[in-house]
Amino acid sequence: MSHFRKAITFAILFTTTLALSVSSIAPARAGDPLYPDIVEQISHIQIQNEHKREMLRFSTIHINVGDGPLQIRGGGQVAQCTIDGVSYPQCTIATQEILDSSGNIVQTNPAGTALFHPQHNHWHQNAVVNFELRPGSLEGKAIATGQKVTFCMIDNDKTDLVQKHNKRTYFECNSELQGISVGWSDSYHQSTPGQELDITGAPEGVYYLTHYADPENHWLETNENNNFAWVKLLLSRKGANPKMTILDRSPCSGAACGSPSNP
Numbered sequence: 690m691s692h693f694r695k696a697i698t699f700a701i702l703f704t705t706t707l708a709l710s711v712s713s714i715a716p717a718r719a720g721d722p723l724y725p726d727i728v729e730q731i732s733h734i735q736i737q738n739e740h741k742r743e744m745l746r747f748s749t750i751h752i753n754v755g756d757g758p759l760q761i762r763g764g765g766q767v768a769q770c771t772i773d774g775v776s777y778p779q780c781t782i783a784t785q786e787i788l789d790s791s792g793n794i795v796q797t798n799p800a801g802t803a804l805f806h807p808q809h810n811h812w813h814q815n816a817v818v819n820f821e822l823r824p825g826s827l828e829g830k831a832i833a834t835g836q837k838v839t840f841c842m843i844d845n846d847k848t849d850l851v852q853k854h855n856k857r858t859y860f861e862c863n864s865e866l867q868g869i870s871v872g873w874s875d876s877y878h879q880s881t882p883g884q885e886l887d888i889t890g891a892p893e894g895v896y897y898l899t900h901y902a903d904p905e906n907h908w909l910e911t912n913e914n915n916n917f918a919w920v921k922l923l924l925s926r927k928g929a930n931p932k933m934t935i936l937d938r939s940p941c942s943g944a945a946c947g948s949p950s951n952p
């Protein structure tokens with residue numbers, strides 16, 4: 690897994706209701722583009738002491754609740770690239786492929802850069818999600834920003850929300866083709882390197898842990914306004930170790946996002 694710092698400024702997009710994110714009611718015709726819709730879920734929030742640092746760890750799930758798969762192709766012309774000051778020996782242009790109801794590619798869209806990690810034999814997509822911890826309110830200035838911005842996207846878990854496409858399609862990180870099928874999710878457990886924010890010494894109080902999927906808008910989606918997810922937390926320091934209590938969360942979580950087994 691590759692890590693590098695990235696500061697992204699973006700307008701806060703409040704999560705809209707799920708009813709808005711599941712779009713077209715009319716049956717799609719052959720040739721009509723079927724767009725994905727990625728939403729974020731945050732779970733398994735916990736503070737761990739690691740080498741005298743207080744790390745807020747969390748699991749992250751990207752869920753496709755759209756009309757078509759999120760399909761990303763890379764691996765064509767490979768060359769060195771530098772992103773945010775970090776050099777990568779093998780990079781390729783990533784392209785989103787939009788399919789129709791017959792599975793034909795009917796549209797393509799530039800989707801940033803894919804990076805090859807020889808030690809993992811994985812292609813990773815860049816700028817998939819941005820993590821932050823903001824004090825006081827959603828508009829608070831971030832006191833911690835995640836370093837991980839690359840993911841290998843595959844069909845990890847089938848959600849309960851969208852049943853119309855059950856076929857698992859994307860399951861190999863070493864493929865040049867990655868994606869998330871409709872109704873499937875790609876999850877990253879809190880123990881995965883990069884699934885953390887350093888909150889060492891943060892004062893007691895209310896914080897918002899935020900996730901912003903597709904922060905550079907690489908992917909065309911049916912709903913671009915539901916990619917922002919948050920959890921409202923209370924940090925207390927009564928005992929020997931700090932504790933985070935969940936006070937509230939954005940609408941798309943748990944069963945509402947079709948993943949009741951990952952509340």
Ligand SMILES: [Ca+2]
Nearest residue numbers: 726727910912
């Ligand atoms: Ca979306």
Ligand SMILES: [Ca+2]
Nearest residue numbers: 903906908910
């Ligand atoms: Ca997008």
